Amino acid sequence: MFSSAQRSHFDAFGFLIFRKHFPPAAMEMLAAVFDRTMATYQSSPRHVEAWECVVDYALANPQICEQFLEDDLIQGALSALLGSDFVWYGASCNWFGTGKWHPDQHGYERGSVKILIYLDSLRADRGSLRLIPGSHRPPLHEILQPHQPPNDDSEDGMFGMRGVDLPAVDFEPDPGDAILFSKNLWHGAFDRRRSRAGKAPLRRMVSFSFGPNRQSPELLEYFRSFFQREEEVTPASPPPDERLRRLGRKRTAAMIARLTSMGLHSRVCRQPSNVPQNRNGQQDD
Ligand SMILES: O=C(O)CCC(=O)C(=O)O
Numbered sequence: 400m401f402s403s404a405q406r407s408h409f410d411a412f413g414f415l416i417f418r419k420h421f422p423p424a425a426m427e428m429l430a431a432v433f434d435r436t437m438a439t440y441q442s443s444p445r446h447v448e449a450w451e452c453v454v455d456y457a458l459a460n461p462q463i464c465e466q467f468l469e470d471d472l473i474q475g476a477l478s479a480l481l482g483s484d485f486v487w488y489g490a491s492c493n494w495f496g497t498g499k500w501h502p503d504q505h506g507y508e509r510g511s512v513k514i515l516i517y518l519d520s521l522r523a524d525r526g527s528l529r530l531i532p533g534s535h536r537p538p539l540h541e542i543l544q545p546h547q548p549p550n551d552d553s554e555d556g557m558f559g560m561r562g563v564d565l566p567a568v569d570f571e572p573d574p575g576d577a578i579l580f581s582k583n584l585w586h587g588a589f590d591r592r593r594s595r596a597g598k599a600p601l602r603r604m605v606s607f608s609f610g611p612n613r614q615s616p617e618l619l620e621y622f623r624s625f626f627q628r629e630e631e632v633t634p635a636s637p638p639p640d641e642r643l644r645r646l647g648r649k650r651t652a653a654m655i656a657r658l659t660s661m662g663l664h665s666r667v668c669r670q671p672s673n674v675p676q677n678r679n680g681q682q683d684d
Pocket of ligand 1: 495496498503527528587588604606
C-alpha cells in the first residue's frame with residue numbers, strides 16, 4: 400500500500416523508487432512484449448523512440464496492464480499524488496542511448512508523473528537514470544534552467560561537470576524495480592563508456608505517463624500533444640473500455656473511459672513506420 404511517508408518523500412524529493420516490486424515472471428513477460436513490439440515497429444534498434452500509444456497498448460497487452468498498471472501500489476501512488484480520477488496519457492517502449500540533464504516539463508502546478516521500468520540492470524556510470532532530488536519544484540527547478548546543456552547528445556553535465564559527476568541520485572535498477580518521478584524533476588542518463596567509444600550501448604525501457612484530471616485548457620493541450628502524433632482510427636466496436644471490462648481489466652477500463660470522456664482517445668496509435676527514427680523524431684541515416 401502507498402504510505403504517507405512515501406507521499407512525503409515524493410513531495411520533498413520528486414521521486415519514489417520501488418525495489419523488487421515486480422516478480423521475475425512479470426518482467427520476463429514485459430521483456431517479451433517489449434522485444435516483440437519493437438521488432439514490429441522498428442527495423443533497426445538504433446536510438447529509436449518510435450512506439451508510443453495508450454489505448455492500443457491497453458487492448459493489445461491487457462496482461463501488462465494487469466501486472467504493472469493495475470498493481471495496488473501503482474494505483475495507490477497515482478491516486479494519492481494525482482487524484483483518483485488521474486489521466487493515463489502515455490505508454491511507450493524505448494531503446495535509449497544516453498541523454499543530457501533535462502526536466503520533461505516546467506510548471507510545478509501541472510503535476511504530471513512518469514513511471515519508468517528498465518528491463519536490464521544498469522549502474523551509476525553505465526546508463527543508469529540520475530535524478531537531482533528536489534529539482535521538481537521552485538526554486539531549484541528554475542535555478543538549474545539556465546545551465547541546461549544545449550546539445551541533446553551532450554555528455555557534459557551542468558556547471559562544467561560531466562553528467563556522471565554532478566551531485567545526484569543514481570537509480571541503478573535491476574529487473575523488477577520501477578521509478579516514479581515528477582515530470583518537473585531534472586534527470587539524465589550517462590555512460591562513461593560513451594565518452595571513450597563515442598556511443599553508449601542502448602537501454603530497454605518502458606514508460607508510462609499520468610497527469611491530474613484538471614480540465615484546464617493548458618493541461619488538456621499538454622495531454623493532447625501526446626496523442627497528436629497518433630493516427631485517427633475507426634473506433635473499435637465494442638469500445639475499448641467495454642472490451643477491457645469484459646477481459647476483467649476494470650482499472651484499465653476505467654482509465655480508458657476517462658480518456659473517452661475527455662475526448663482524448665479517438666486518436667489511438669501512431670502508424671507503424673518502417674523508417675527508424677532517433678530520439679528527436681528525425682530519420683536515422
Ligand atoms: O534515458 C533515460 O533513461 C530516461 C529517459 C528520459 O530522460 C525520459 O524518459 O525523459
